[in-house]
Amino acid sequence: MGNMWYSYVSNPDTAPDFKNPPTFDPMYGFPDGRQERTICATREQLDRAKVPLKKRDYCVDYYMKFLECRQKHFPRVWSYCHDQIHEWEHCQIEDTVLRVKEWEREKRLKERAKRKARRESMEALD
Amino acid sequence: MATFMKVCSVLAKHKKPLICHRQSNLSTSSRLFAAFWNKDWKPGPIPRTPEERAAAAKKYGLRPEDYNALADGDIGDYPELPLVARSWRDPFEDYDLPGEKRNFGEPVNASADIIGADLWDPNADGRYTYGQMLMYGVLTFFGFVTAFLVLSPYEYFPPEMPKQYPFNNLYLEKGGDPANEPEIKHYTFKVPEE
Numbered sequence: 001m002g003n004m005w006y007s008y009v010s011n012p013d014t015a016p017d018f019k020n021p022p023t024f025d026p027m028y029g030f031p032d033g034r035q036e037r038t039i040c041a042t043r044e045q046l047d048r049a050k051v052p053l054k055k056r057d058y059c060v061d062y063y064m065k066f067l068e069c070r071q072k073h074f075p076r077v078w079s080y081c082h083d084q085i086h087e088w089e090h091c092q093i094e095d096t097v098l099r100v101k102e103w104e105r106e107k108r109l110k111e112r113a114k115r116k117a118r119r120e121s122m123e124a125l126d
Numbered sequence: 127m128a129t130f131m132k133v134c135s136v137l138a139k140h141k142k143p144l145i146c147h148r149q150s151n152l153s154t155s156s157r158l159f160a161a162f163w164n165k166d167w168k169p170g171p172i173p174r175t176p177e178e179r180a181a182a183a184k185k186y187g188l189r190p191e192d193y194n195a196l197a198d199g200d201i202g203d204y205p206e207l208p209l210v211a212r213s214w215r216d217p218f219e220d221y222d223l224p225g226e227k228r229n230f231g232e233p234v235n236a237s238a239d240i241i242g243a244d245l246w247d248p249n250a251d252g253r254y255t256y257g258q259m260l261m262y263g264v265l266t267f268f269g270f271v272t273a274f275l276v277l278s279p280y281e282y283f284p285p286e287m288p289k290q291y292p293f294n295n296l297y298l299e300k301g302g303d304p305a306n307e308p309e310i311k312h313y314t315f316k317v318p319e320e
Contacts, residue, residue, distance in 0.1 A: 003285035018283050021290075026313050034313035039292050043299075053299055057291050058312070099286035101315055106287065 003103075014114055016106035024109045059091035169202035186233045197236040207235045 007015035016022070027033060037058050045064070046056055055063050066084035073080035173179040182203045183193035195206040215227040222230040254262075290312040293299070297307050 004280070004282065007283075008280045016287065018285070018287060020288065022287055026311075032317045035316045035318040037290070037292070037312040037314055043293060053296060056293075056296060056299065057289060060292075095289070096286065098314060099289065100284075102287040103285045 006107075011111075014107065014110040016103050016110065018103065022102055022106045024106065028109070029105075058095060059088055062088035062091050169204045172196065172203050187231045188233060199236070201236060204236050205233060207233055209235045209237065 007018075039058055040061050041064055046060060049064060049067060051060060051063065051067075062084065066081055066088055069081040069084045070077050170182065170185070173182045179193060180190045183190045183205075186193070186205055188205055193205050196202075197204040197206045212227045217227075219227075221227055228234065292312075294308055294310045297310075298304060
């Protein structure tokens, strides 16, 4: 709720655009760099397993393990595959946290850019 | 089965109904006319002579000059009384039965138990006219429509950036040109392990 107040009422100019990817350089502010996100599965493996497009995010490895377990133990999926589902859902939660961090980073960088622009314009007046 | 037979025998022996009311000729319960029917309360035959009329007026608690007409329907000598809603009676008078706004022994209209002592008032004006009701309904509906239209640019969102997908945001899977595949990388917030 606070993010909506921030975006629509108090700071619409520095609010991040939540519909588009971040606008700043991903490495800006990380002197030691950032770890890249990867998955172990290949495109061919995903196509062979017919994984839906919506599930082909950075948690597909866990999802594929769940699919394997499900195929093995169907119809008693919930009894045998609880761990796999839990791992996959945990990955999704961490992905959500990462997205929230990206929003926060975007917001702070935008505020910083605004402060810098104002300082530069004040210095230009002097 | 045994309990069922027992219940039947109990009901057969007890002629009284199973509602708990005090066994008296005087109905002082606060529920108007809720007691079961007593044969002594049945109206008598239509009075013909002035003496019979006077006796009937006394029975019903009316003065002889007030006992003029008989009630509608085939109910003997029951008098016709005005069907006045309880809400029209003085609210500050000290009634014997304040819940019914009625004094003890006061006769009531023959149809009062069906009409309802506190529900139906033939002279009551509603709080709102039909025109007002329609106006308020229409205003409420269009109020909701206006709120929807005014607030629809300000959509609800959690504070997250869009979801990140591998393989350059699934460029080929979404039908992109293989020759123009862009290079999109995504990162975590951790320092790369050596």
